[in-house]
Amino acid sequence: MDWNTLLSAKRLGSESSLTENKIHARSQFQRDYDRIIFSSPFRRLQNKTQVFPLPGSIFVHNRLTHSLEVSCVGRSLGNMLASELEKRESLDLFSMLGSIVSAACLAHDMGNPPFGHSGEKAISRYFAEGKGKTLKNITSTDEWSDLTNFEGNANAFRVLTHQFTGRRKGGFALTYATLASLVKYPYGSNATSTGKYGYFVSEREIFEEIAREQGIISLSENPARYCRHPLVHLVEAADDITYQIMDVEDAHKLKILSTSETKDIFMAFSANDAEFIKTTKKIFSTVTDTNEQISFLRATLINKLASECINTFMLHYDEIMSGCYTSSLMNSLEGDIANAIKNCKNISVHKIYNHPSVVEIELAGYRILGALLDEFIDAVLSPKSHYSKKMLALLPQQFVCLPDSSTYTKVQSVLDFVSGMTDLFALELYKKINGISLLYIRER
Numbered sequence: 001m002d003w004n005t006l007l008s009a010k011r012l013g014s015e016s017s018l019t020e021n022k023i024h025a026r027s028q029f030q031r032d033y034d035r036i037i038f039s040s041p042f043r044r045l046q047n048k049t050q051v052f053p054l055p056g057s058i059f060v061h062n063r064l065t066h067s068l069e070v071s072c073v074g075r076s077l078g079n080m081l082a083s084e085l086e087k088r089e090s091l092d093l094f095s096m097l098g099s100i101v102s103a104a105c106l107a108h109d110m111g112n113p114p115f116g117h118s119g120e121k122a123i124s125r126y127f128a129e130g131k132g133k134t135l136k137n138i139t140s141t142d143e144w145s146d147l148t149n150f151e152g153n154a155n156a157f158r159v160l161t162h163q164f165t166g167r168r169k170g171g172f173a174l175t176y177a178t179l180a181s182l183v184k185y186p187y188g189s190n191a192t193s194t195g196k197y198g199y200f201v202s203e204r205e206i207f208e209e210i211a212r213e214q215g216i217i218s219l220s221e222n223p224a225r226y227c228r229h230p231l232v233h234l235v236e237a238a239d240d241i242t243y244q245i246m247d248v249e250d251a252h253k254l255k256i257l258s259t260s261e262t263k264d265i266f267m268a269f270s271a272n273d274a275e276f277i278k279t280t281k282k283i284f285s286t287v288t289d290t291n292e293q294i295s296f297l298r299a300t301l302i303n304k305l306a307s308e309c310i311n312t313f314m315l316h317y318d319e320i321m322s323g324c325y326t327s328s329l330m331n332s333l334e335g336d337i338a339n340a341i342k343n344c345k346n347i348s349v350h351k352i353y354n355h356p357s358v359v360e361i362e363l364a365g366y367r368i369l370g371a372l373l374d375e376f377i378d379a380v381l382s383p384k385s386h387y388s389k390k391m392l393a394l395l396p397q398q399f400v401c402l403p404d405s406s407t408y409t410k411v412q413s414v415l416d417f418v419s420g421m422t423d424l425f426a427l428e429l430y431k432k433i434n435g436i437s438l439l440y441i442r443e444r
Contacts, residue, residue: 001321003085005215006229007093007100007177012161012206013170029099032178033071036106039172041159042067045109047422049116049361051247051352052254060250063109069246073302074098074105074238080310081234097231103174104181104235111155113419114426115365116358122369123150123415131374135407142201143408145189149197153184155419157199161206164398164416176210181231183207186216191223202412217323227323237309237329241302244344249298251352259290265347266297268340269304276300308333361423368430369418375433376414381407391433 009028026034036042045064052060061069078101082094113119126132127147136144146154160179161171185198186207199207204224211218211226219225245266252262270276284293309329316332319325330341352358379391383403392400399417401409418426430436 001215001217001227001230001323003091003093005213006180006231007096008214009175009177010213011170011173011175012179012210013163013168013173027096027099028175029096029103029178032172032174033099033103033106035172035174036103036110036160041110041420042106044420044422047424048112048114049423050243051116051358052250052355060253061246063112066242066246067106067109070108070238070242071102071105073242073306074235075102076306077101077234077238077310078231080306081313084310084314100175100177100181101231101234101238103178104231105238107156107160107178107182108184108235108239109152109156110159111157111419112152113150113155113369114421114423115361115369117152118362118365119369119419120150120152122366123373123419124148125366126370126373130370132377135411138407139411140201140408142188142190146200147408147411149189149195150415150419151185151189151195151197152419154189154197154200154203155415157183157207158203158416159420161203162416165400166398176213177229177231180210180214180216180229181235183229184232184236186211186226186228186232187224191220191225200412201408219323228320228325230320233313233320233325233329234309237306240328240330241305241309244341244348245298245301245305247348247352248344249294251348251355252294253291254357256351256355257347259294261347262294263297265340265344266294266301268343269301269337271336271340305330305333305337308337364427368426371430371434372418372421372426373414376417377411380410380414394429 011028042064045067046062048063050061050063050066075098078098082097085091085094085097113123115122124147127135127144127150132147135147139147157179159171160174160182163169163171183198185192185196187197188199188201188204189197191197208224210216214229216229217227219227248257248262248265251257252259257265267277267280280297283296287293287296312329312332313320316325333341375391376395379388380401382388383392395413395417399413401413405413421429
């Protein structure tokens, strides 16, 4: 693959092909970042669960703060990679890598539904095991695969690219480079056995257009599979680094993990680094606040992992550029770091992700999202009844589809609405339509 085409600044929905707009002080890719951060779907991430229930007396990460931190790490990774690539060849566009990666990182969770990752499972379960099973015989095989394996990554691509009712062509009209850098799984639900995929049937042609324009290598035609855009590896690494480290720090703040446990987890990444251990002891002798000590270890660790990931990228550079590299940068790390990552994951699964407070909100998500889907899908498929008309009146105009639309399109309009909800709005609407509460606040 060639960086000159991979870094295309052509915008989805636009006929022009720009590499840089000299009239504006911002680059095309910085404009991508700004379009995302000023959007309503991005703002709603502030009230979507990351892992732990939304803040009480202790502030933990939500989807918005997580996305901002991933974007910061991604920008650093992009700038570090640019420095390495400039040693190999001279290309002005390399200076844009930090902007592209940070924009893609900012948007990476915009398709995630309420109530954390359990929201994805709740939507899938509605179709695979719940009342949505009746739709199997009136949707295509690929459409049914999308519904029974609802994927936040694919939904993020849809949020950014789909022309919703009354909106402009191309969705957010982002650059091809930013959009391609977002697609961690460059294939549809019909081409995976893991349940992870990058775009729905409805956006297949859009992704294929982007892939062709950027010269992304096609691995197979039926089913269609592509290799990753090289910058996807940095977006994935930024997410992996951030959530693995910050989930542990949040668990420490909530006293799920003790200070000594948390320090042990973080220090294990530099177990044989005598200089780091010496420096840490010196700092801790004056910085006695435990939260500040954990913050120091977290910051140092993020920097270390970022550097190691860039080293790994360059080590596998030829494989990445030829589409042969199939691992992730974090999974390719070795030695003490690899052992520490494995330990961190094991502790997270056993002590964090299965903590009662986490499980409780996941179970609530199943009940709430299942009920909302049941009501709205029934309304869009049987719209003539008085009750259905009342339900459909609650759908924002951008999610209303034509009466002669396919079943899949109508169901997607409901999924667009429900998956975009915040946790609080989903709860309030659930209570409203079940007669538990008469308070209704419309989200914009």
